[in-house]
Amino acid sequence: MDNGLTRALRQLGAQFNSRIWRLGFAARFFLAIMLHSGTSLRRIHLTIREIYFTGVLSLIIILVSGLFVGMVLGLQGYDTLARYGSTEALGVLVALSLVRELGPVVAALLFASRAGSAITAEIGMMKATEQLSAMEMMAVDPIARVVAPRFWGGVISMPLLAALFSAMGVFGGYLVGVQLIGVDEGSFWAQMQASVDFREDILNGVIKSFVFGIIVSWVAVFEGYDAEPTAEGVSGATTRTVVTSSLAILAADFVLTAFMFTGT
Amino acid sequence: MACSVLLESCAVNLTGVPGVNMSQESLVEIRDLNFTYDSRPVLTGINMTIPRGKVVAVMGISGCGKTTTLRLIGGQLKPTSGEVRVGGQVVHELDADGLYALRRRMGMLFQFGALFTDMSVFDNIAFQMREHTDLPEAMIRDLVFMKLHAVGLRGAHSLMPTELSGGMARRVALARAIALDPMLIMYDEPFAGLDPISLSIVGELIRKLTDALGASSIVVTHDVQESLKIVDYVYFVSEGKIVAEGTAEEMKHSTVPYVHQFIWGEADGPVPFQYPARPYGEELMERAAQRG
Numbered sequence A: 001m002d003n004g005l006t007r008a009l010r011q012l013g014a015q016f017n018s019r020i021w022r023l024g025f026a027a028r029f030f031l032a033i034m035l036h037s038g039t040s041l042r043r044i045h046l047t048i049r050e051i052y053f054t055g056v057l058s059l060i061i062i063l064v065s066g067l068f069v070g071m072v073l074g075l076q077g078y079d080t081l082a083r084y085g086s087t088e089a090l091g092v093l094v095a096l097s098l099v100r101e102l103g104p105v106v107a108a109l110l111f112a113s114r115a116g117s118a119i120t121a122e123i124g125m126m127k128a129t130e131q132l133s134a135m136e137m138m139a140v141d142p143i144a145r146v147v148a149p150r151f152w153g154g155v156i157s158m159p160l161l162a163a164l165f166s167a168m169g170v171f172g173g174y175l176v177g178v179q180l181i182g183v184d185e186g187s188f189w190a191q192m193q194a195s196v197d198f199r200e201d202i203l204n205g206v207i208k209s210f211v212f213g214i215i216v217s218w219v220a221v222f223e224g225y226d227a228e229p230t231a232e233g234v235s236g237a238t239t240r241t242v243v244t245s246s247l248a249i250l251a252a253d254f255v256l257t258a259f260m261f262t263g264t
Numbered sequence B: 001m002a003c004s005v006l007l008e009s010c011a012v013n014l015t016g017v018p019g020v021n022m023s024q025e026s027l028v029e030i031r032d033l034n035f036t037y038d039s040r041p042v043l044t045g046i047n048m049t050i051p052r053g054k055v056v057a058v059m060g061i062s063g064c065g066k067t068t069t070l071r072l073i074g075g076q077l078k079p080t081s082g083e084v085r086v087g088g089q090v091v092h093e094l095d096a097d098g099l100y101a102l103r104r105r106m107g108m109l110f111q112f113g114a115l116f117t118d119m120s121v122f123d124n125i126a127f128q129m130r131e132h133t134d135l136p137e138a139m140i141r142d143l144v145f146m147k148l149h150a151v152g153l154r155g156a157h158s159l160m161p162t163e164l165s166g167g168m169a170r171r172v173a174l175a176r177a178i179a180l181d182p183m184l185i186m187y188d189e190p191f192a193g194l195d196p197i198s199l200s201i202v203g204e205l206i207r208k209l210t211d212a213l214g215a216s217s218i219v220v221t222h223d224v225q226e227s228l229k230i231v232d233y234v235y236f237v238s239e240g241k242i243v244a245e246g247t248a249e250e251m252k253h254s255t256v257p258y259v260h261q262f263i264w265g266e267a268d269g270p271v272p273f274q275y276p277a278r279p280y281g282e283e284l285m286e287r288a289a290q291r292g
Helices: A002-035 A037-042 A044-083 A087-128 A131-137 A142-181 A185-195 A198-225 A231-261 B004-010 B066-073 B096-103 B121-132 B137-150 B166-177 B196-213 B224-230 B248-252 B257-264 B280-291
Strands: B026-037 B040-051 B055-059 B081-086 B106-109 B184-188 B216-221 B233-238 B241-246
Touching: A002 A037, A002 A142, A002 A198, A037 A044, A037 A142, A044 A087, A044 A142, A087 A131, A087 A142, A087 A185, A087 A198, A087 A231, A131 A142, A131 B106, A142 A185, A142 A198, A198 A231, B026 B066, B026 B216, B040 B055, B040 B066, B040 B216, B040 B233, B040 B241, B055 B066, B055 B196, B055 B224, B066 B081, B066 B184, B066 B216, B106 B166, B121 B137, B121 B166, B137 B166, B137 B196, B166 B196, B184 B196, B196 B216, B196 B224, B216 B224, B224 B248, B224 B257, B233 B248, B233 B257, B241 B248, B241 B257, B248 B257
Parallel strands: B055 B216, B055 B233, B106 B184, B184 B216
Antiparallel strands: B026 B040, B026 B081, B233 B241
16 A cells, blocks of 8 residues: 555656656747747748748638637627617627637637647657758757747747737628628727727737747647657647647636736 | 769868868777666667778667667767767767767768658758858759769659658668768668668669768668678677677678677577567466466
8 A cells, every 4th residue: 555655656756757847848948949049030931931831821710710700709799788788889899809808819729729730740740750860960950940930930920810810800790790780880890999999909919919829839849849759759749739738828818818907 | 873973073072170180090989988878778888990981880680779879979969988089079079069060071861861851852952052051052953963963863853752762762861961072971771671773772872972972981770781792891789789890701701699690680599589588388387387
């Protein structure tokens, strides 16, 4: 019994140590990315290529999701506002929900599943097929050449995708609220324009999506770089990217929201 | 194969790396090298000398420490004790800049080529030239075509790595390894998984390229027949130790049991057929006794 308990405690301790060590490694990895980011900025075509792969190729899922989320908000919002006789505030409700919360968060979750997993799988496969080792042996640092451009590509893409998600969402809300249900078009846009504050709402939403972009990109490149160089290892790393970044996005969203919108 | 004249003509002389002593007889010297991984000894007391202009093979069964030796020479691993000198420089004492400067003078062919899958054959070979030189694109194009011509794949320049056969991928990787005319070329299992024709082509290319470039080559392999045709000297490694060494001819007639078993592919010998276990008879008797 004692032996069993000791073994269990030892295993728990070892797991805890291993997690702490990995967290430290992830932090040092982040620092290394920052130190090697000069290459990404000097050779901007590397980063632009990654913006295309992570950003442009995620457009379809982001735009379609944004449209449907906006349409659902239009329906749900109208139903709720109708109870209080204030359906003309539908535009405000849709816009604030999207720019403050749903745009950055849902776009980041979609980005993590679409682009984050792809980044992890790509870097993981490069490791498994010794492409990263080959690069090192050619005196080219893989962090500068492979990791940093992908990281910055993700960080730059994320706020742009969140903005497009919100724009499409507002359009979806307009389609359902104004075109389908018949809310007054003038009230829809005028109230939105009057109530949505650039600094309080839009800028804070942009800051959120920028932070989420850092989180998703960091997790994705780290998991790929740290993946076991086997098919199973890469598959596990891809799953971890989606799970870890999704949880981190939701946790960070709470913290950021608490700082940004408390008392407003 | 008429590649040597072409290779000599296209050689870009990049000697003059600071600290690299080019006048020494031996390019690589390994002295009393020990390497331990997770408290398990992988290499013990390794001593090797790789002379300039020679092809040296490191042979042994899978997992005996051959690839680890290459990684120690390339500075991807640090020895537990002992030293590896390349061009007179102790590899593990170099800082990052020094190590990268040294690696620019090395080429490595990985087991399955390790070609960059998002780049065409042309771009794979041009990669190092673009990264490390300021050569104009027109000159890079000429150099890449010369390297590709040397390995017989000039016509495949626009293909992607996924469109190549195993043998072709290995030849492209070979062209990439010699892109900057290295002083040392390392081959990690260059013959693994190749058909007889590709195997013979790759073997011949290793010899010809080494001679044409005046480089030294280290071939890590367990392909006896092909490698003994092209190498000047052989080291046999078993369980992390050098158990025999000599010229290819000496090794063919070696009486060392391990070398004999390895060269003639005998199923049993110093490398046992059976994975370590209790005697089978003893185990059967024990089971019979348990059954009553």
